[in-house]
Amino acid sequence: MTPLTREQCLELDRLDPLAARREAFRLPADLIYLDGNSLGALTVGAERSVARAVGVQWGIDLIRSWNVHGWIDLPATLGERVGRLIGAAPGETLVCDSTSVDLFKLAAAASLGRGARRKIVTEAGNFPTDLYILQGLAKLSPQIEVHAVPRDRIHDAIDADTFLVVLTHVHYRTAEMYDLAAMSARAHAMGARILWDLSHSVGAVPVDLRATEADFAIGCTYKYLNGGPGAPAFLYVRRELQESLQPVLSGWLGDARPFEFLDDYAPAPGVDRHRCGTPPVLAFAALDGALETFDGVDMAAVRHKSVQLSELFIALVEALPGADALTLASPRDPQRRGSHVSFAHAQGYPLMQRLISRGVIGDFRAPDLLRFGFTPLYLRFVDVWDAVRIFGEEMVAMPTGPSDDAPRLKVT
Numbered sequence: 001m002t003p004l005t006r007e008q009c010l011e012l013d014r015l016d017p018l019a020a021r022r023e024a025f026r027l028p029a030d031l032i033y034l035d036g037n038s039l040g041a042l043t044v045g046a047e048r049s050v051a052r053a054v055g056v057q058w059g060i061d062l063i064r065s066w067n068v069h070g071w072i073d074l075p076a077t078l079g080e081r082v083g084r085l086i087g088a089a090p091g092e093t094l095v096c097d098s099t100s101v102d103l104f105k106l107a108a109a110a111s112l113g114r115g116a117r118r119k120i121v122t123e124a125g126n127f128p129t130d131l132y133i134l135q136g137l138a139k140l141s142p143q144i145e146v147h148a149v150p151r152d153r154i155h156d157a158i159d160a161d162t163f164l165v166v167l168t169h170v171h172y173r174t175a176e177m178y179d180l181a182a183m184s185a186r187a188h189a190m191g192a193r194i195l196w197d198l199s200h201s202v203g204a205v206p207v208d209l210r211a212t213e214a215d216f217a218i219g220c221t222y223k224y225l226n227g228g229p230g231a232p233a234f235l236y237v238r239r240e241l242q243e244s245l246q247p248v249l250s251g252w253l254g255d256a257r258p259f260e261f262l263d264d265y266a267p268a269p270g271v272d273r274h275r276c277g278t279p280p281v282l283a284f285a286a287l288d289g290a291l292e293t294f295d296g297v298d299m300a301a302v303r304h305k306s307v308q309l310s311e312l313f314i315a316l317v318e319a320l321p322g323a324d325a326l327t328l329a330s331p332r333d334p335q336r337r338g339s340h341v342s343f344a345h346a347q348g349y350p351l352m353q354r355l356i357s358r359g360v361i362g363d364f365r366a367p368d369l370l371r372f373g374f375t376p377l378y379l380r381f382v383d384v385w386d387a388v389r390i391f392g393e394e395m396v397a398m399p400t401g402p403s404d405d406a407p408r409l410k411v412t
């Protein structure tokens with residue numbers, strides 16, 4: 001039964017097997033942070049790791065650190081650690097570049113092997129970078145057509161002319177979740193490859209890329225993995241496809257023999273060929289430390305708590321006086337929902353500003369969505385209860401009528 005009292009929430013926190021993980025985070029005491037789906041919180045591990053990388057590795061060991069401290073291997077070593085969270089086998093995941101750049105790299109490489117097929121199928125309303133990057137690729141190869149279609153028409157849009165399907169597993173606005181296995185099966189039945197954007201999944205929703213037969217994946221590490229602002233992204237290539245996939249952004253560190261400084265590029269074996277240039281070591285250090293919070297964590301327990309938190313939030317919000325001004329914009333069925341919840345409200349922007357001024361940090365997505373993220377490793381049930389109490393107070397206190405207060409700052 002949904003607990004509707006603060007005491008019941010405190011009791012759930014006492015019983016929570018993940019409760020102790022909160023100590024690994026540096027969270028300001030006066031905030032309830034419901035935006036870890038956009039920028040994850042600072043971890044003690046990240047803070048220490050960056051201090052070490054700056055003080056000892058850069059400060060003292062200097063250039064020797066490329067070998068002595070394994071800087072050169074960071075894309076692969078961190079790739080292995082992220083890979084464990086997404087059901088990748090060893091040697092299938094790499095941390096490098098940004099999600100946008102990694103999408104370009106994999107989509108462009110996939111386009112080289114497309115034969116006579118012309119279509120990339122994606123979702124209309126996908127995260128803008130996913131659409132824009134594909135549109136840019138189509139400018140380079142005018143035979144390529146990008147078909148961005150509504151979610152309910154994706155299945156039929158994948159046809160014998162399709163070489164690549166690009167979908168975001170958990171939608172950034174609504175948190176609506178695709179069935180990974182079913183969509184991969186559809187793509188494969190039509191002879192196409194599938195690429196998943198896991199930005200809103202990794203670290204919050206269990207993903208098994210091998211079991212669901214994904215071909216490629218990309219994703220952010222600065223959301224639920226807490227890697228820090230602008231942290232490097234990850235990319236995944238199924239082992240069976242690696243040797244046939246030729247990089248287009250063929251940088252020197254993706255070469256088979258980078259330190260022989262040869263004139264002509266020859267791809268490194270395996271996923272390493274998708275490395276491009278020199279890794280930003282300090283950003284890698286932050287991610288390295290942040291990933292410690294996932295050591296020994298059972299993703300099924302993370303998912304269980306994520307569902308409990310978001311179910312509690314929805315139940316409490318919908319019981320508020322004035323809740324009839326809100327419309328749930330996320331799936332009601334938790335099995336079809338990721339780890340954030342969005343409500344539409346006609347005055348969503350000023351309402352979110354009021355919540356933020358009271359220390360409840362969510363975010364706003366135009367035109368009218370209030371978005372709240374639930375990060376099971378540091379969020380308590382009582383935080384949800386307290387946040388909803390403030391939400392209710394601010395909703396009642398809102399002046400009625402149209403607002404001229406427009407969004408000024410947009411972050412992803």
Ligand SMILES: Cc1ncc(COP(=O)(O)O)c(C=O)c1O
Pocket residue numbers: 098099100101127129130168172197199200220233412
């Ligand atoms: C689904 C999705 N893909 C990609 C990105 C951003 O990619 P990048 O890190 O390259 O800005 C975001 C950012 O929020 C996102 O939500």
